Amino acid sequence: MKVLLAVPPGIDKLELYRVLGLKAPPLGLAWIAAVLERAGHKVRIIDSPTDGIDLKAFMNEVRSWNPDVVGITAITPTVYKAYDAVKAVKEYDKDLPVIMGGPHVTFMYEEALNNGVDVVVRGEGEYTTLELINTIEKVGLDTGQFKSIRGLAFRSGDGIIRTPDRPPIKNLDELPPPARHLLPMDKYTLFGKPIRIIHAMASRGCPYGCSFCSTSYFWGRMVRYRSAKAVADEIEDAVNRYKTNIVVFTDDEFTLGKRFVYDFLREIRERKLDINFSCGSRVDTIDRDMIVKLKEHGCTALYFGVESGSQDTINKIGKRITLEQAVKVFQWAKEINIDHVGSFVIGFPWESIEDMKNTVRFAMKLDPTYAQFTVATPYPGTPLYYQAVSENLIEDWNWEHYTTLRAVMRGYRFTKEQAQKMLQWAYVKYYSRLGFVIHELIHGRLGTIITAIKNSLVPWFTERLLGRGE
Secondary structure, three states, X not given: OEEEEEEOOOHHHOHHHHHHHOEOOOHXXXXXXXXXXXXXXXXXXXXXXXHOOOHHHHHHHHHHHOOOEEEEEOOHHHHHHXXXXXXXXXXXXXXXXXXXXOHHHHHOHHHHHHOOOXXXXXXXXHHHXXXXXXXXXXXXXXXXXXXXXXXXXXXXXXXXXXXXXXXXXXXXXXXXXXXXXXXXXXXXXXXXXXXXXXXEOOEEOOOOOOOOOOHHHHHOXXXXXXXXXXXXXXXXXXXXXXXXXXXXXXXXXXXXXXXXXXXXXXXXXXXXXXXXXEEEEOOOOOOXXXXXXXXXXXXXXXXXXXXXXXXXXXXHHOOOOOHHHHHHHHHHHHHHOOEEEEXXXXXXXXXXXXXXXXXXXXXXXXXXXXXXXXXXXXXXXXXXXXXXXXXXXXXXXOHHHOOOOOOOEOOOOOOXXXXXXXXXXXXXXXXXXXXXXXHHHHOOOHHHHHHHHHHHHOHHHHHHOOOOOO
């Protein structure tokens, strides 16, 4: 079978993709492609935002390659563009099977099926997609044959069938490395600069189940690590093949498995791999010794989700950390002199304006190398979504606005507009500090930060700090 996998065309113009000039590879599609290729299928990936492909160009590719199945991935803010692509494919050939996967349609599968999608792949996609493609190869879109495939949703007669969930892949080493040879590896950027980067994932799943984050609900609550050897093998091959030593781990909690971390660092050392890498962590799963060891082996930056300056909010969202732990770990990072990013969320329904300001003040107290502020966004499938729906808090149902940079719901004591203004205030308050500006100027990074903020994060920044306002 010829299977065309695609990131929706036209999404490079969306707010989400303008932020920081970021172009990152669709690792999920690359892993699915690798599994399909191993089974003998011919696969092509179209990474539309990276290649700058609009809907017209996408359909030209569909016509010229003539696939047997089209598969499209979507997250919440890109799903409308995905539906546009589905409509265009069906107008071209109504009998061409179109499948869709990703976090949004995993939970909103009825919406997807109402927008022309033939089959939704829910959750972890590799084996579900393989089984589906093998079945389509044998019987076409005979949905009666799909009922035995776990992890699907599809129409059958006048109803919708949701098959049982597929259990998570316990041994991730079973999977082949992502099919990077199908991706435009020389086009991925950061801050709009052509910096060649290897993106990798060492684990899947998260046991914490934070109310605003879909990770636990999409990948599952059971954390599954690949072996350190398998991860090192993949990185070593990619570094040699693509001539770069910059690696970004996309795991939510890279340091959760201490045994994995130290095994991986040993692999790096024994192979004499000269890489610079960054990874996500938690303030309760890392200690000073680990930070030292990570830096010694090439870790240049750590990403921490602190989320709030209120212990009450941290408890309510299920984060399971303490403010004291954050203070301690951020102090260690400074002493060890490793770049560290703190992520903070404002606008949870129960918060007051003062609560949001206190979160920004706490960020300033921690004083990470960079702070990321986002507004609480009720993504489908999360407890926050179900709470916001049940309490009628959502005021903006345009999925394209669900970027965490735009407020879409009100709280008990604040309006949607006030939450948006607080997000802008947070960035200005943090990044206009004289000490920060001088530090970035010394390190030659001030221009990059200003560009990122003024482009998308804070329009107010442009008007006020750059002298264009009153």
